[in-house]
Amino acid sequence: MRLGRTGCVVIGSLGLLLIAACLTGVFAITTLGMQGRVSAQQTLTPRIVYGLTFMPSGFDPHVNQNSELGIVFRSVYDTLLYRDPNTKQLVPGLADKVDKSADGLEYTFHLRSGVKFHDGEPFDAYAVAATLDRIVNPDTKSTKALTLLGPYSRYEVIDPQQIKIILNAPYAPILDAFSQVYLGIASPKALKENDAATYQFHQVGTGPFKLVNYVPGEKIILQRNPDYVWGPEFYQTPTAESVQEIEFRFFTDPATRALALETGEAQIMGELAPTDAMLFARGSNGVQLLPQVIPGQPLQFFINTSLFPTNDLNVRKALLMLTDRTAIVDSVFQQFSPVACGPLSATTPFYDPKVCDLIKFDPQAGRDLLGQAGYADTNNDGYLDKNDGGQVKNLHIVIVTPGFGMVPEVVQKLQSQWKEYGIEVEIRQVANLAAILAEFDKGDYHMVAFTDYGLDASIINNYYRSDGVMNFTKWKNTDLDAWLDRAVVAEDTERAALYSQIQTHIMENALILPIRDYVNLNGAAASINGLAYDAYGWFPLLANVTVIEQK
Incomplete structure (x- = not known):
């Protein structure tokens, strides 16, 4: 044909x-040469424990969308x-x-x-x-x-x-x-x-490792596929030191992760607390620090343009100007993460660095914009207010935030910074993506903290199209829709121009408050060699990992 x-x-x-x-x-x-067979029930060595930091609702890559499943199943498929x-x-x-x-x-x-x-x-x-x-x-x-x-x-x-x-x-x-x-x-x-519910427990791929056990909330065990001879060229030929078995365990409490590495309970761990990562960066306790920049969208706060008071462009711009993003990133993330400037992180194709000129920390300009929007502290309670249709309303901002990824700490910093300027912040912490989407459906929020990952700039389409399923901003603009639609069919030169236009539009209309480009702080025991991550930054190439005990 x-x-x-x-x-x-x-x-x-x-x-x-x-x-x-x-x-x-x-x-x-x-092609990679691998010889010999082993029983799926046999414990194999070298063996390592890999710490997962989030317990998702499911591990089926065709069904679910969390990054944790990719950490495990990138090696299965x-x-x-x-x-x-x-x-x-x-x-x-x-x-x-x-x-x-x-x-x-x-x-x-x-x-x-x-x-x-x-x-x-x-x-x-x-x-x-x-x-x-x-x-x-x-x-x-x-x-x-x-x-x-x-x-x-x-x-x-x-x-x-x-x-x-x-x-x-x-x-x-x-x-x-x-x-x-x-x-x-x-x-x-x-x-x-x-069926769709049971397959996640019996997944079968062609990858360098195979699934042999999955106990929800407890562990996932993979064993090396001895017949694997068709890997991509960056997969290396295994040796006697190559990892044969991997047990994934859950370490959802950030405080437990560094300790697990130090005590040998785990040999690899992601999403370390920045304070722990700082100690490991100084060579503390023989743990290697392996930061990975994650392309896609930064940690950002989508701003609801359909709800008072953030339906006012001056208010949205003021929120950006009154945020000392550098202070937040340096404090919460210990300078491991770059400060974000727009809807794409700096390592994502078609990122336009000119958006950094569109967002500046300028407290006086921010105050002036709020004054132009009609806000003043008329009752001397420390918070700005405004007469809206005969009703006096405080400048009250409801922020929806997940309870992980250091986002609550960021929101607390925002709350503290904005209080100095008379802005009242209500924090609404939720557990997972389903809860965030439920808040989206209700629509009674002003900001939503979210991030997403990918190597193609089209990752933002669902967030900014008028009918996007993740359009947390509620922004509807036919020009933006047309640019987004064209950008997924055009060739690279035109795509670059379109995504530059898109990023400028988003920031000129203050649709988001970007905070930091995502960096995953991974730690590994000194015995771990050859650990690298795929192009998306999240998913380890475990086929290349060897264990060489230190003398």
């Missing part, structure tokens, strides 16, 4: 796939493509080559042969089809994976080694989507034997 005119897909630092072997149409892949952790470019995964049609509506993936799932079933185009069928099935209730597919229409299985993905509209981020763990390819046999 032919596509008519086809071309090699090119990916560079701004999101295009560079296929060096364009003339031959073949990617070069280094292969994806059609990978991103090189150093260059960030797309490289072969389960697909050797991708052909893109001239109109950008069809992508034909040429699949590797000789790949097997952990249950012994062969990997082929029908397996890719089964995974796609599961994701788009409404009964699956997919969140992240379905969103990543964008204007996906359907597939055509050409033969066992070729599958064509057909879109309803051109969509520049589609190849990035197929490199993410949320589109990891699952065994059709395992999917058939389980």
Whole structure:
């Protein structure tokens, strides 16, 4: 079957796939030699404990969207493509080559042969089809994976080694989507034997590790796949020191994480408290500090433009001017994180540094804007107020915040800073994403703290389109909608210009208060070698980890 005119897909630092072997149409892949089999019930060595810091509602990458599941299951699933952790470019995964049609509506993936799932079933185009069928099935209730597919229409299985993905509209981020763990390819046999609720306990992929045990709220155990010989080129050949078994345990209390590393209860841990990370950075207790910058959106506060008083642009701008972001970041995050300037973090493709000129700490200008908005302390209670339709109302700001990620500490700093200027802050702390979305549906908030991660700037679309499912700002603007829509179909030069325009629009209208670009503070025991993280920053490449005991 032919596509008519086809071309090699090119990916560079701004999101295009560079296929060096364009003339031959073949990617070069280094295969890894692994020999021998072991029982799934046998405890294997070297063995490590990896600390998870959040207990999500589920660990199914086709259903859930938390980063914790990716930390575990990036090693269980292969994806059609990978991103090189150093260059960030797309490289072969389960697909050797991708052909893109001239109109950008069809992508034909040429699949590797000789790949097997952990249950012994062969990997082929029908397996890719089964995974796609599961994701788009409404009964699956997919969140992240379905969103990543964008204007996906359907597939055509050409033969066992070729599958064509057909879109309803051109969509520049589609190849990035197929490199993410949320589109990891699952065994059709395992999917058939389980439903949407039970599959997370019996997940089967083709990756370098296989799932052998999952006890919710307690542990997840992976063991190395001895048959794995089809990894991406950045996976190294295992040695006698390579990790054979990984137990993931939960350390949801930040105060327990550093102690677990120091005592040997865990060998790897993410999201360390910045104060603990500072000690490890000085060489304390033989723990390695491995900070990872996370691309995507920064920690930010989305500002509700539909509710008094933040429906007033002057009030929104004043809130930005009255926030000493540098003081907050230096205090809460111990200078490990850069101060954020806009809706994209500085390491995200198409970030425009000019947005930093649009947000400045300027208390006097902020006070002046509040005065222009009609606010004054008329009753001398220390808080600004305003006569609104015959009713005197304090300048009262309700902030919805999750209870993790150091966000409560940031909100307390905001509350303290703004009190000096007569702004009253009510903190509404919630437990998880579902609770945040419930607050979004109610709409009786002024600000929502949130962050999201990804390597394509289109990650912001759902947050700023008028009909976006995460449009916490309630901002509706037809020009912004048009720019966002165009940016996902355009080529890189135009995308850069569009995303610059989008970022400027967001900051000129004070739709968010950006705080810090996200940096995950990871710690590892001195015996851990070869630990690196994927291009998205969150997910460890555990196939490369070795354990070499210190003498």
